[in-house]
Amino acid sequence: MSRAALLLAGCLAAATPARAATVEVEVDGIEAGSGSVYVALCQGGLSEAACRDGETARATGPRQRLVLRDVPPGTYALAAFQDLNGNGRLDRTPLGLPLEPYGFSGEAGRNARPDFARAAFSLREPGLALRVRLMRALPAR
Template identity: 70%
Template sequence: MNVRRSGALACLLIAGVLSGGATRAATVEVEVEGIEPAASDLYVALCQGGLSEKECRIGQDAPVRGTVQRVVFRGVAPGAYAVAAFQDVNGNGRLDRTGLGLPLEPYGFSGETPRGARPDFGRAAFALREPGAALRVRLSRALPPR
């Protein structure tokens, strides 16, 4: 192979890698329903690989402005995600739980996560592709308010 030809081939390969490897971004719109009328904050997170705090690193919080609220995540890389949300009724910045781990504040997940069962990423997950996704999360309580 001559030098001129190998240089052109290298340029084509580099251009192909750069254009094919460009990071793509999507938008996720989450409509949260079932918010209790209380002066509180709403926390919504995108989770990858699981539903623990460690895996739910893309998050937003906002003051509650009604019983339904929309949260938008922009510039999210396509992939498999789940949404976890809760209403911080007492304002301490975390989801309070009983000694057995049951949530004391309104919470919810995307997908088909049944109430009373341990949340499962596989049941809550959705595939995010360009240009994005719109979904609903319904908050509810595991236990009645104290």
């Protein structure tokens, strides 16, 4: 094969878009009662604005499995929470502490303020499975 043909083949291979992956999330620590479990993929940070794409399921037991499909390969973190009162968001105190069970991928938020770098993982096709354990910052009221 000529040098030009090899160069063209290399450029075409590099231009082929990455295929989407699947993220299977097992959420543990779901509290008994009503509500929903939310999981979201975060890019670049752990703020609500950075954690837009996700899935929701009714809380039916202490463990729930959710699947995020067609996720482009990249670096992400995962945020999860249980919406106990059904208002569609993670309730917080005036100081910003979560009032409902929440969790992140990796070790983020277990002993300190949540940090994207500690929660981040690299996603490639065909995908991966993660486990997130929900916890409370404050005792239940």
